[in-house]
Amino acid sequence: MAMEIKKTANPDCGCDPYLLSLVETAQGQQPMAKQSGRSMGLLLASITGGAAIALSVVCFPFVSPALRRVVLPYVPASxxxxxxxxxxxxxxxxxxxxxxxxxxxxxxxxxxxxxxxxxxxxxxxxxxxxxxxxxxxxxxxxxxxxxxxxxxxxxxxxxxxxxxxxxxxxxxxxxxxxxxxxxxxxxxxxxxxxxxxxxxxxxxxxxxxxxxxxxxx
Incomplete structure (x- = not known):
């Protein structure tokens, strides 16, 4: 394990090889975090879009009469x-x-x-x-x-x-x-x-x- 740390560290920088290994590990995880964030964003967008479509389907029968030349509102007879x-x-x-x-x-x-x-x-x-x-x-x-x-x-x-x-x-x-x-x-x-x-x-x-x-x- 110590040999792997020495290979990744730069011997001329005077830095602690262990700290360098942590930095490299963190840098390697950044693309994964970005990818995970993109996936979550797509999921939320899909859920929001689906909800909007469902709401439109439910509401359209009530809204569409208002798009015609004569609006006859639904008011139940007493x-x-x-x-x-x-x-x-x-x-x-x-x-x-x-x-x-x-x-x-x-x-x-x-x-x-x-x-x-x-x-x-x-x-x-x-x-x-x-x-x-x-x-x-x-x-x-x-x-x-x-x-x-x-x-x-x-x-x-x-x-x-x-x-x-x-x-x-x-x-x-x-x-x-x-x-x-x-x-x-x-x-x-x-x-x-x-x-x-x-x-x-x-x-x-x-x-x-x-x-x-x-x-x-």
Missing amino acids: TQQVENVMKALSKSNNGGKRLIDLGSGDGRIVLAAGQRGFQSHGVELNTVLVLYSKLAAWRQRIKNATFSRQDLFKVDYTKYNKIVIFGVEEMMPELEALFEKSLTSSSQIIACRFPLPNWKPSHVIGEGIDTVWVYEV
């Missing part, structure tokens, strides 16, 4: 709102049973209508909410309540005679124009939270945020 909509359906002048809920959210209007014998369908842009609604219909065994991911401006309204909309104020004029072009006679529109701007409702049920405006076409 129990009173659901009751008011059901009252409006029971007071309809036509006996139609084909209902569509525009922006159906978690599906509670569609499910309640389905339980009352309506062939009810909900359209919603949020994929997570569509899947949740389908699961709720399956668990409650409501076979006449269905859901799809669809833009409400691309719906064939001739298939329905009951239309429920929980809209925002900014979109109601555009919806009104759409209904004028698309609806057939003997249709009923139930607007919740905000009325259609130019049409006169046949009757109004409830008050405050639970108000529903009923239009007979």
Whole structure:
């Protein structure tokens, strides 16, 4: 062992051969430490990137509707709102049973209508909410309540005679124009939270945020 130390030491420097051997050992370990640091950095970067991608996948269904021309936020209908909509359906002048809920959210209007014998369908842009609604219909065994991911401006309204909309104020004029072009006679529109701007409702049920405006076409 002593012979190896003497070989690595410089006899002309006057330094302790043992100290020189420690310095050389430390210098040899520096590249290994740098390599270990790089590996740790890559690992942390991979974990951070993976977490960011996972978060994006989870959040995208909630964010993507906001990228469209009309934002229909998810605000669950209250129990009173659901009751008011059901009252409006029971007071309809036509006996139609084909209902569509525009922006159906978690599906509670569609499910309640389905339980009352309506062939009810909900359209919603949020994929997570569509899947949740389908699961709720399956668990409650409501076979006449269905859901799809669809833009409400691309719906064939001739298939329905009951239309429920929980809209925002900014979109109601555009919806009104759409209904004028698309609806057939003997249709009923139930607007919740905000009325259609130019049409006169046949009757109004409830008050405050639970108000529903009923239009007979």
